[in-house]
Amino acid sequence: MLRSKLFWSLVVFLPLVTGCTVGPDYQKPVITSPIQFKEAKGWKVATPLDAEAKGSWWEVYNDPVLNQLEAQVIIxxxxxxxxxxxxxxxAALVDQSRSSLFPSVTLGPSATRSGKTAVTNSYTASLGASWELDLWGRLKRQVQENxxxxxxxLADLxxxxxxxxxxxxxxxxxxxxxxxRIHLYDQTIEVYRKYSQVLNAKYTEGIIAKSDxxxxxxxxxxxxxxxxxxxxQRAQYEHAIAVLVGKMPADFNLEKQNKAVYIPNIPIELPSELLERRADIAAAERRVAAANEAIGIAIAGYFPSLSLSSSAGYSSNHLSDLFxxxxxxxxxxxxxxxxxLDFGSNKAKVASARAxxxxxxxxYRQTVLDAMQNVEDYLVKSTSLEKEFSAQQKALAAATESARIIRNQYEEGVIDxxxxxxxxxxxLSSQQSLLQLQSTxxxxxxxxxxxxxxxxxxxNP
Known part of the structure; x- marks a missing residue:
C-alpha cells in the first residue's frame, strides 16, 4: 500500500515533465582543409582507419627492444x-549528472522518547521521493556537457x-x-693509440720529428x-627512457648495441583524415561541444525550476500498531x-558561456592549424634530410679516400x-656527421x- 501511494503520487505529475530544451543545438565548427599537403609531393597516400585503434606503430622499425619498452609505457x-x-x-561525473534525471528516494525510520510529567513514545517509518523536473533541458544538457x-x-589520454x-x-x-658513434670512436681511438705507439718508436730512433x-x-x-x-649524453637518454617506463634510473640499463637502425617509409594521409585521426584535435572539438551545452545550461537559468516531492509512511505512539x-x-x-531580480547575474552567466x-x-581551429603545420614541417624536413644524407655519404666517401691518399704519402715520406x-x-668528423644525420x-x-x-x-587506396 505504501509503495502504491508513493508511485501514484509521482505519476500524477508525469505530464508536467514534457518540456522544451532551451539553448543552441551543437553544430561542429567547419574547418576547410586543403586537398593535399603542400610538402607531400612524391609521398604515398595511406588509407586511414579513423574509427579503429592505431596499433603498435613503433613496430615498423623492426626493433624488439623498442617493442618491449613501448609496451611498458602504457602500463x-x-x-x-x-x-x-x-x-x-x-566518467564518474557523467554517471552523477545522469542520476539527476531520475527521482531520489529516501527511507526514514525514526523513534523518539520524550516527556515532562509523562513519558511518550513516537515511532515513524516513511518512504519519500523528490524529483526536479527537467522542463527546460538543463539537466539533459548537463549530462551532454559532462x-x-x-x-x-579520453582523447587527452x-x-x-x-x-x-x-x-x-x-x-x-x-x-x-x-x-x-661511441663504437666508431672506440675503433678510431684504438687505431690512433697503435699509430701513436709506432710514431713513438720512430721518434725514439730519431726517424721522425717530435711534432709528428x-x-x-x-x-x-x-x-x-x-x-x-x-x-x-647516452646516459641521460637512458635515464629518460627509465622514467618513461616507470622505473628508477638506477634500476634500469640498456646494453650497448652497434647496428644500423631501420628507417621506414611512411605513407601520408589526406588532410581531411588527419582531422579525425589526431587525438588533440578530437579533444579540442569535444570541448567545443561541452561549451555549447554550457550555454544552454546558463540560458535555463532564466526559467523557473519545478520540483516534486512525495512521502508516505506510518506514525504511531505504539510500536505494536505502527503499520x-x-x-x-x-x-x-x-x-x-x-x-x-538578480541584477544581471544570469545574463552575465550566459554571456560568459558564449564567450x-x-x-x-x-x-579548436588553432589546434587544426598547428596539426597541419606539424605535418608540413616534418614532411619538408624529411625530404631535405634525405638529400642531406645522400650528400653527406658522398662527402664521407671523398674524405675517406683523401685520408687514404694522404696517409700513403706520409708513409712514403712526401709530407709531414x-x-x-x-x-x-x-x-672522422664526416663519419660522425653522417651518424648524427641518421639520428635526426x-x-x-x-x-x-x-x-x-x-x-x-x-x-593501399
Whole structure:
C-alpha cells in the first residue's frame, strides 16, 4: 500500500515533465582543409582507419627492444596514469549528472522518547521521493556537457599516451645512434693509440720529428675526450627512457648495441583524415561541444525550476500498531522557484558561456592549424634530410679516400704528419656527421608518425 501511494503520487505529475530544451543545438565548427599537403609531393597516400585503434606503430622499425619498452609505457608511465585517473573522474561525473534525471528516494525510520510529567513514545517509518523536473533541458544538457568533457578527457589520454610513446621512441633512437658513434670512436681511438705507439718508436730512433708524435697524441686524446662527451649524453637518454617506463634510473640499463637502425617509409594521409585521426584535435572539438551545452545550461537559468516531492509512511505512539491502516500518513507537494531580480547575474552567466564557447572554437581551429603545420614541417624536413644524407655519404666517401691518399704519402715520406692528422680528423668528423644525420632522420620519422596521429592503414587506396 505504501509503495502504491508513493508511485501514484509521482505519476500524477508525469505530464508536467514534457518540456522544451532551451539553448543552441551543437553544430561542429567547419574547418576547410586543403586537398593535399603542400610538402607531400612524391609521398604515398595511406588509407586511414579513423574509427579503429592505431596499433603498435613503433613496430615498423623492426626493433624488439623498442617493442618491449613501448609496451611498458602504457602500463607503468606515471603521466599516463594521471590521465587515466582524470578520465575516470570525468566518467564518474557523467554517471552523477545522469542520476539527476531520475527521482531520489529516501527511507526514514525514526523513534523518539520524550516527556515532562509523562513519558511518550513516537515511532515513524516513511518512504519519500523528490524529483526536479527537467522542463527546460538543463539537466539533459548537463549530462551532454559532462559526456563531451569525458570524451575530451579520453582523447587527452590518447594524446598523452602517444606523446609518451613518441618521446620514448625518439630517446631510444638517439641512444642507439650514440651507441654507433661511441663504437666508431672506440675503433678510431684504438687505431690512433697503435699509430701513436709506432710514431713513438720512430721518434725514439730519431726517424721522425717530435711534432709528428705530439700531433698523433693530440688526435688520440681529442678522440678520447669526444667519446666521453657522447658517454654522458647516452646516459641521460637512458635515464629518460627509465622514467618513461616507470622505473628508477638506477634500476634500469640498456646494453650497448652497434647496428644500423631501420628507417621506414611512411605513407601520408589526406588532410581531411588527419582531422579525425589526431587525438588533440578530437579533444579540442569535444570541448567545443561541452561549451555549447554550457550555454544552454546558463540560458535555463532564466526559467523557473519545478520540483516534486512525495512521502508516505506510518506514525504511531505504539510500536505494536505502527503499520496499521489507521496510522498511515502521506504528503504530496510541488515547489517552483523563479529568479525575479538578480541584477544581471544570469545574463552575465550566459554571456560568459558564449564567450567560453567562442574561445573553444578558436582553440579548436588553432589546434587544426598547428596539426597541419606539424605535418608540413616534418614532411619538408624529411625530404631535405634525405638529400642531406645522400650528400653527406658522398662527402664521407671523398674524405675517406683523401685520408687514404694522404696517409700513403706520409708513409712514403712526401709530407709531414700534420696533413695526415688533418685528413683523419675530417674523415672522422664526416663519419660522425653522417651518424648524427641518421639520428635526426629517425627522430623526424617518429615525429611525423606522431603528427599523423600515430599510425596508418596497411591497405593501399
Amino acid at each position: 607503468s608511465n606515471q603521466n599516463i596514469a594521471q590521465y587515466v585517473a582524470k578520465y575516470q573522474q570525468a 559526456t563531451a568533457s569525458t570524451q575530451a578527457s 590518447a594524446n598523452a599516451t602517444l606523446s609518451a610513446q613518441t618521446t620514448l621512441a625518439q630517446s631510444y633512437f638517439a641512444l642507439r645512434v650514440l651507441d654507433q 708524435l705530439t700531433q698523433a697524441d693530440q688526435s688520440l686524446h681529442s678522440s678520447i675526450a669526444s667519446r666521453e662527451d657522447l658517454i654522458w 496499521s491502516a489507521a496510522t498511515s500518513i502521506w504528503s504530496l507537494g510541488a515547489s517552483a522557484t523563479q529568479s525575479v 567560453a564557447y567562442d574561445q573553444t572554437v578558436a582553440s 704528419y700534420t696533413s695526415v692528422a688533418t685528413t683523419e680528423a675530417t674523415r 632522420q629517425l627522430q623526424n620519422s617518429v615525429a611525423l608518425i606522431s603528427a599523423l596521429g600515430g599510425g596508418w592503414s596497411n591497405q
